Amino acid sequence: MSDDRLIIFDTTLRDGEQSPGASMTRDEKVRIAKLLEQMNVDIIEAGFPIASVGDFESVKAVATAVKTSTVCGLARALDKDIDRAGEAIKSAESGRIHTFIATSPIHMKAKLRMEPDQVLEQAVHAVKRARQYTDDVEFSAEDAGRSELDFLCRVVEAAIDAGASTINIPDTVGYNIPHQFGETIRQIIERVPNSDKAIFSVHCHNDLGLAVGNSLAAVLNGARQVECTINGLGERAGNASLEEVVMAVRTRQDVFSCDTNIDTRIIVPASNLVSAVTGFPVQPNKAIVGKNAFAHESGIHQDGILKSRETYEIMRAQDVGWSDNKLILGKHSGRSAVKARLVELGIEIESESALNTIFDRYKALADLKHEIYDEDLIVVANESLSTSSNVKYELISSWVCSETGETPHAKVVITIDGEEVTGEADGGGSVDAVYSAIKSIVTDVGVLELYSVNNVTSGTDSQGEVNVRLEKDGRLVYGTGADTDIVIASAKAYLDALNKLSITLDREHPQHTGV
Ligand code: KIV
Numbered sequence: 072m073s074d075d076r077l078i079i080f081d082t083t084l085r086d087g088e089q090s091p092g093a094s095m096t097r098d099e100k101v102r103i104a105k106l107l108e109q110m111n112v113d114i115i116e117a118g119f120p121i122a123s124v125g126d127f128e129s130v131k132a133v134a135t136a137v138k139t140s141t142v143c144g145l146a147r148a149l150d151k152d153i154d155r156a157g158e159a160i161k162s163a164e165s166g167r168i169h170t171f172i173a174t175s176p177i178h179m180k181a182k183l184r185m186e187p188d189q190v191l192e193q194a195v196h197a198v199k200r201a202r203q204y205t206d207d208v209e210f211s212a213e214d215a216g217r218s219e220l221d222f223l224c225r226v227v228e229a230a231i232d233a234g235a236s237t238i239n240i241p242d243t244v245g246y247n248i249p250h251q252f253g254e255t256i257r258q259i260i261e262r263v264p265n266s267d268k269a270i271f272s273v274h275c276h277n278d279l280g281l282a283v284g285n286s287l288a289a290v291l292n293g294a295r296q297v298e299c300t301i302n303g304l305g306e307r308a309g310n311a312s313l314e315e316v317v318m319a320v321r322t323r324q325d326v327f328s329c330d331t332n333i334d335t336r337i338i339v340p341a342s343n344l345v346s347a348v349t350g351f352p353v354q355p356n357k358a359i360v361g362k363n364a365f366a367h368e369s370g371i372h373q374d375g376i377l378k379s380r381e382t383y384e385i386m387r388a389q390d391v392g393w394s395d396n397k398l399i400l401g402k403h404s405g406r407s408a409v410k411a412r413l414v415e416l417g418i419e420i421e422s423e424s425a426l427n428t429i430f431d432r433y434k435a436l437a438d439l440k441h442e443i444y445d446e447d448l449i450v451v452a453n454e455s456l457s458t459s460s461n462v463k464y465e466l467i468s469s470w471v472c473s474e475t476g477e478t479p480h481a482k483v484v485i486t487i488d489g490e491e492v493t494g495e496a497d498g499g500g501s502v503d504a505v506y507s508a509i510k511s512i513v514t515d516v517g518v519l520e521l522y523s524v525n526n527v528t529s530g531t532d533s534q535g536e537v538n539v540r541l542e543k544d545g546r547l548v549y550g551t552g553a554d555t556d557i558v559i560a561s562a563k564a565y566l567d568a569l570n571k572l573s574i575t576l577d578r579e580h581p582q583h584t585g586v
């Protein structure tokens with residue numbers, strides 16, 4: 072392993088959460104943060120504390136729960152943002168404030184309506200103010216990827232002089248091309264006289280599918296921090312994906328003169344958790360964490376793999392946390408065996424009651440399905456741990472009559488704020504009838520924009536995992552549900568999305584001016 076360290080700054084809980092529909096609760100953020108800590112992520116950006124009371128509380132909770140990673144709060148270059156971020160990270164063992172202002176001509180003119188010298192002055196003021204709360208201050212020149220190099224170098228030099236120890240160069244709109252972005256990083260480090268006093272970081276968006284490529288080009292040219300997210304979650308097309316950056320650097324040590332501290336075996340559990348919490352499925356062909364990333368369909372490949380794994384595999388599936396899809400514990404296995412397997416899978420169970428819930432669901436599944444695999448257990452655990460005790464809608468039962476030549480008819484019983492209500496309706500098919508039955512008793516359901524079902528394991532007794540997306544007044548929410556009966560899984564997914572829709576969100580966006 073290389074001596075030179077590449078710092079991993081994870082922004083799943085901040086930029087990742089800016090993906091439309093990916094909002095997370097405080098407890099969900101703490102769960103993800105603790106897994107990131109276990110993975111040895113160096114810095115966890117936990118949110119944007121000024122955005123709302125909920126965001127502030129989430130950053131504070133993460134700052135309190137996490138001990139070994141640095142916890143970071145985002146702040147525009149505004150006093151009110153910085154003060155709020157300073158307050159939110161106060162309890163952290165190691166806390167960072169990340170402050171930013173845009174430096175590109177278009178952002179300064181059209182968004183900030185400020186002259187370049189005013190921007191520079193505000194950047195310096197913000198860094199100095201942030202230093203009153205912590206010695207660990209990061210400054211970002213938003214839209215650096217479209218900024219003029221001379222001005223960018225001036226702002227960077229001034230921010231370092233003001234006390235920033237990390238300088239982040241974001242490609243905010245994903246406009247850059249690797250060789251050119253790498254050259255920009257090299258030039259900044261070379262031209263800024265005090266560049267040796269700061270770590271240079273990059274934060275790349277994926278609008279052209281180049282976020283990881285640009286990040287790696289920057290590393291080859293001297294950047295020593297990469298900002299990234301699990302599953303590449305993030306604003307619009309997302310951010311650079313943590314798993315791809317980390318595994319590229321680890322796998323190609325012949326090319327990179329640095330390496331991360333990441334425990335790569337936690338990558339797949341983290342991907343599963345983020346997907347379960349946000350309801351964003353991972354595409355099967357996604358590098359590293361997609362279901363097909365280590366699957367070999369073609370006969371030629373399978374033959375090669377059997378002779379020598381390296382013929383077609385450049386990484387080992389188990390090194391990134393894939394299990395062997397093992398047949399696990401049977402119907403008679405006890406709680407401690409289930410708990411031990413969950414820990415091996417990177418799922419930490421914190422309370423007896425959480426274990427009881429998972430174990431009850433596990434037993435119920437074992438009654439329906441003879442062979443229980445790791446994938447089943449992961450779905451059961453994530454579903455149990457994500458279900459909060461005070462949700463608005465909960466499924467009690469559903470009944471569907473479906474017969475050739477007849478119109479399907481469904482009856483559902485759900486609780487709304489704890490009160491039992493029954494709905495009935497016909498539909499074009501069983502799922503449609505159940506959804507219509509729910510709509511007969513729940514108003515304001517928005518528009519169902521996406522419905523998909525995937526099997527968790529193989530076989531007709533597999534659990535089906537249903538993903539839905541609802542849109543209402545421009546807001547998107549995702550819901551998931553799993554069950555061996557896909558009609559029930561569908562009802563659970565719909566209610567999960569409706570529960571998210573029922574939570575009012577009133578938060579500021581970091582890239583709005585806020586003045
Ligand atoms: O994309 C971006 O520029 C950002 C900044 C706040 C760092 O997310």
Ligand code: ZN
Pocket residue numbers: 086241243274276306
């Ligand atoms: Zn961003």
